[in-house]
Amino acid sequence: MKSDKKSQQLDSLSTHNEDQKLTTNQGVRISDNQNSLKSSNRGSTLMEDFILREKITHFDHERIPERIVHARGSGAHGVFKLNKSLEAYTSANFLSEAGKETPVFVRFSTVAGSKGSTDLARDVRGFAIKFYTEEGNYDLVANNMPVFFIQDAMKFPDLVHAVKPEPDNEIPQAASAHDTFWDFISLMPESMHMIMWLMSDRAIPRSFRMMEGFGVHSFKFLKEDQTCHFVKFHLKPRLGIHSLAWDEAQRISGVDSDFHKRDLWEAIENGDYPQWDFGVQIISENDENNFDFDILDPTKLIPEEIVPVEIIGTLTLNRNPDNFFAETEQIAFHPGHLVPGIDFSNDPLLQGRLFSYTDTQLSRLGSPNFHEIPINRSLNTVHNNQRDGHMRSQLVKGKVSYEPNSIGGGCPYQAMIGEGAFYSHEEKVSGTKIRMRSKSFVDHYSQAKLFYNSQSQPEKRHLEKALIFELSKVTIPAIRERLVGQLSYINDDLCNTVAKGLGVEVKKLLFPNQSIPAFTDPETLQSEEKEPLIASSSSLSMEFTVKDTVKSRKIGFIIGKGADSSSFSYLTSALEERGARVEIIASSMAPVKLSNGAIILPKHSLTSCASVLFDALYISTGENSGNDFFLSENKLKILNFINEAYAHCKAIYFGDGASLFYESSNAYNKPYEDPGIIIPVDEDPLNKFLNAIAHHRVWDLERERNS
Numbered sequence: 001m002k003s004d005k006k007s008q009q010l011d012s013l014s015t016h017n018e019d020q021k022l023t024t025n026q027g028v029r030i031s032d033n034q035n036s037l038k039s040s041n042r043g044s045t046l047m048e049d050f051i052l053r054e055k056i057t058h059f060d061h062e063r064i065p066e067r068i069v070h071a072r073g074s075g076a077h078g079v080f081k082l083n084k085s086l087e088a089y090t091s092a093n094f095l096s097e098a099g100k101e102t103p104v105f106v107r108f109s110t111v112a113g114s115k116g117s118t119d120l121a122r123d124v125r126g127f128a129i130k131f132y133t134e135e136g137n138y139d140l141v142a143n144n145m146p147v148f149f150i151q152d153a154m155k156f157p158d159l160v161h162a163v164k165p166e167p168d169n170e171i172p173q174a175a176s177a178h179d180t181f182w183d184f185i186s187l188m189p190e191s192m193h194m195i196m197w198l199m200s201d202r203a204i205p206r207s208f209r210m211m212e213g214f215g216v217h218s219f220k221f222l223k224e225d226q227t228c229h230f231v232k233f234h235l236k237p238r239l240g241i242h243s244l245a246w247d248e249a250q251r252i253s254g255v256d257s258d259f260h261k262r263d264l265w266e267a268i269e270n271g272d273y274p275q276w277d278f279g280v281q282i283i284s285e286n287d288e289n290n291f292d293f294d295i296l297d298p299t300k301l302i303p304e305e306i307v308p309v310e311i312i313g314t315l316t317l318n319r320n321p322d323n324f325f326a327e328t329e330q331i332a333f334h335p336g337h338l339v340p341g342i343d344f345s346n347d348p349l350l351q352g353r354l355f356s357y358t359d360t361q362l363s364r365l366g367s368p369n370f371h372e373i374p375i376n377r378s379l380n381t382v383h384n385n386q387r388d389g390h391m392r393s394q395l396v397k398g399k400v401s402y403e404p405n406s407i408g409g410g411c412p413y414q415a416m417i418g419e420g421a422f423y424s425h426e427e428k429v430s431g432t433k434i435r436m437r438s439k440s441f442v443d444h445y446s447q448a449k450l451f452y453n454s455q456s457q458p459e460k461r462h463l464e465k466a467l468i469f470e471l472s473k474v475t476i477p478a479i480r481e482r483l484v485g486q487l488s489y490i491n492d493d494l495c496n497t498v499a500k501g502l503g504v505e506v507k508k509l510l511f512p513n514q515s516i517p518a519f520t521d522p523e524t525l526q527s528e529e530k531e532p533l534i535a536s537s538s539s540l541s542m543e544f545t546v547k548d549t550v551k552s553r554k555i556g557f558i559i560g561k562g563a564d565s566s567s568f569s570y571l572t573s574a575l576e577e578r579g580a581r582v583e584i585i586a587s588s589m590a591p592v593k594l595s596n597g598a599i600i601l602p603k604h605s606l607t608s609c610a611s612v613l614f615d616a617l618y619i620s621t622g623e624n625s626g627n628d629f630f631l632s633e634n635k636l637k638i639l640n641f642i643n644e645a646y647a648h649c650k651a652i653y654f655g656d657g658a659s660l661f662y663e664s665s666n667a668y669n670k671p672y673e674d675p676g677i678i679i680p681v682d683e684d685p686l687n688k689f690l691n692a693i694a695h696h697r698v699w700d701l702e703r704e705r706n707s
C-alpha cells in the first residue's frame with residue numbers, strides 16, 4: 001500500500017519540468033552551464049561542484065566496448081508483413097496468419113572494422129533482424145552472403161584474429177588484404193566457397209538496400225505435433241542486388257566513409273522505404289540426407305534450382321532511430337532468441353553461436369539485465385523469478401522470487417505447449433562422443449566452382465582482380481603460392497589469371513587438407529575434386545537481378561550558369577516522377593541562374609563532392625560567355641567527374657551546352673555503341689538515360705571503357 005502511494009507520487013512528479021529546464025541527473029535545475037564553481041574569480045575549481053563532477057563523470061563513461069565483430073553498424077525500424085501463411089510448417093504465430101504485421105529493428109554492419117571504420121571495406125555485411133512478435137522476440141542474425149568461412153565454431157576466434165588488424169602494429173583497419181588473413185585462409189580449404197563470395201562484388205554493395213540477406217544455417221520449423229522441416233531464410237531486395245566497383249569503393253572511403261549509413265538514413269527520411277521479399281527454402285525432414293552435401297554444413301548453400309525460394313512476406317524499413325546509441329548500438333541480437341515453432345539444427349557453427357551472443361552482451365552492455373533496455377524489450381510482458389543485478393530497472397512487487405510458491409499464489413505459472421510456450425524438437429540422439437569433423441563436410445571445392453561458374457564475365461573479372469589486389473598486399477610469397485594452389489582446385493582460368501597477375505607459378509597442392517588438423521581421419525585428407533551437382537545457378541549472379549527501376553537512385557546534375565531551363569525542368573521531373581533523386585552540383589555553393597532567370601540552389605560544389613557519390617551524371621552548362629564552368633580549373637574538375645564516372649561504367653547524359661565536355665572526355669568517338677552515354681541528338685535520350693540508370697552500370701563495356 002505504502003509503495004503504491006510512492007509510485008503515484010513519482011508519477012505525478014514525472015510531469016514536472018514541462019518547460020524543459022536544464023537539470024542534473026537527480027532532477028535539480030541548473031542555472032549556469034557555462035562556468036564551474038571556483039574559489040574566486042581566478043581561483044581553483046572547487047571539489048564540491050557536484051554539477052561539474054556529474055557532467056564529466058558521465059562523459060568519461062560514455063563509451064561501451066564495441067562489438068568484437070560487426071562493430072560498425074547502421075539500423076532502422078520497420079515492419080514485417082506476412083503475405084502467405086506458413087502454418088503448415090510452423091506454429092510460430094508471426095508466420096501463421098497471412099496479413100499479420102510484426103514490428104522489427106534491423107541492424108546492418110561490416111564485420112572486421114572498428115566502430116569508426118569505413119562503410120566501404122571489402123567485407124561481409126551483417127543483416128540482423130529483431131522481430132518483436134506477440135510470442136516474444138525472434139532474432140534472425142543473418143549476413144548478406146549465404147555461406148560462411150568455417151564449419152565449426154572452434155575456428156571462429158582464429159578466423160577473427162586472422163582478419164583483424166595484426167596485433168603488433170594494429171594494421172590494417174577494416175581490410176582483409178594482409179598476411180595473417182591470407183595465411184589462415186590458404187590453410188583452410190573449407191573457406192574457399194566463402195572466399196569466392198568475399199572476392200566478388202557482393203562484398204562491396206552499392207547500398208544496404210540493394211543486398212540480399214541469408215540466415216546461412218539450416219534451421220527447423222516445428223509444429224506442436226513435432227512435425228519438423230528444415231528451413232533456410234532469404235531476403236531479396238526489391239531494388240535488385242547491385243554493387244560498387246572496387247576502385248570506386250576505395251575512392252568513396254575518402255570522400256564519404258559513411259556512404260552506406262547516410263544512404264540508408266536519407267532513403268528513409270525521403271520516404272524511399274527499403275523493402276525486401278522474405279523467402280524460405282523448406283526441406284522435409286526425410287530429405288535431410290538426399291543432397292550431395294550436408295545441409296548442416298554452413299559452407300554450403302542449397303541451390304534455388306534444387307529447392308526454390310518461396311516468397312512469404314515483405315520486410316519494410318520505415319523509421320530512422322531517434323538515438324543511435326540507445327537503439328543501434330545497444331540492440332542485442334542472439335540466434336538463440338527463438339519463438340515456439342522455430343528450432344536450431346545441429347550445424348556446429350550455429351551451435352557455437354548459441355553460447356557466444358549472450359556472453360558478448362554481458363561484456364558489452366555490462367549486465368544480465370540488457371533485456372530491459374527499451375530496444376531489447378519484448379512486447380510480451382516479462383514475468384519470471386529472476387531478480388536484481390547490475391542496473392535492474394524492472395520493479396517487481398511482493399516477496400516471492402521462486403517457484404513453486406504458495407505465498408505468491410503460485411505465480412508466475414508455467415505455460416502449456418499450445419498456449420504459446422516454447423518447445424524443442426524431440427530428436428532421437430545416439431552416437432559416440434567425438435571431437436572430429438563429419439566426413440559429409442569434406443568437399444570444399446564443388447560449391448566454390450558452382451559460384452565461380454555462375455558469374456557473368458565482368459563478375460568473374462572483378463573476382464580475379466580482387467584476388468590479385470588482396471594477395472599482392474601479402475608480403476610472404478609462400479602464402480600467395482599456397483592460395484593459388486587452392487584456386488587450382490576451383491577453376492583453371494581463375495587460377496591461371498590470378499597466378500599471372502601475381503607472378504606466381506601454379507603448384508597444385510597434393511593434399512589440400514593435410515595442413516589442417518580438422519580432418520584426422522586419413523581418408524578425408526585426400527582432396528575431393530567433385531563436380532557441382534548443377535553447372536551454374538542464375539541466382540548466384542547479380543547479372544540476373546532487378547534492372548527495371550531508377551527508384552531512389554542519386555543523379556548528379558552538374559549545372560552551369562544559363563543552363564537550359566526547359567531541359568532542366570523536363571529531365572528533373574521525369575526522373576523524380578520515377579522516384580530518382582536529383583542533386584545539383586555547381587561550381588560553388590552560390591545560387592545558379594538558369595536560362596529563363598529561375599534560380600536554383602546547389603546541394604554540392606565541384607569541390608565538396610565527387611562522381612563516386614552518384615549513380616549517374618547529367619551535365620548542362622549554358623552559354624560559354626561568362627560561365628565559370630569554362631574556367632580552366634573548373635573545366636578540369638568537370639572532366640575528372642566525367643572520366644571517373646565513365647571508368648566506373650555509369651550513365652552520363654551530356655545535355656545542352658555540354659558538347660565541349662563530351663568531346664574532351666574519354667567517352668568521345670568510340671568505335672562501339674555505348675548504351676550509357678547519352679547526347680541530345682540521340683533518339684529518345686530520356687528513355688535511353690532511364691534505361692541506363694536502371695541497368696546500374698554498363699559492366700559489359702568495362703574493358704572497352706578503360707582501354
Ligand code: HDE
Nearest residue numbers: 067069070107126127128143153156216352353356357360
Ligand atoms: Fe556472429 N557474432 N558469430 N555470425 N554475428 C556477433 O555478437 C559469432 C556468425 C552476425 O548487428 C557477436 O552481439 C560466433 C555467422 C551478425 O549486433 C558475437 C560465430 C553469422 C552480427 C558473434 C559467428 C553471423 C554478429 C559480436 C561462429 C551469419 C551482428 C557482437 C560460431 C549467419 C549483430 C554481438 C548486430 C555478431 C559470434 C558466426 C552474423 C561475438 C562465435 C555464421 C549479423 O557474439
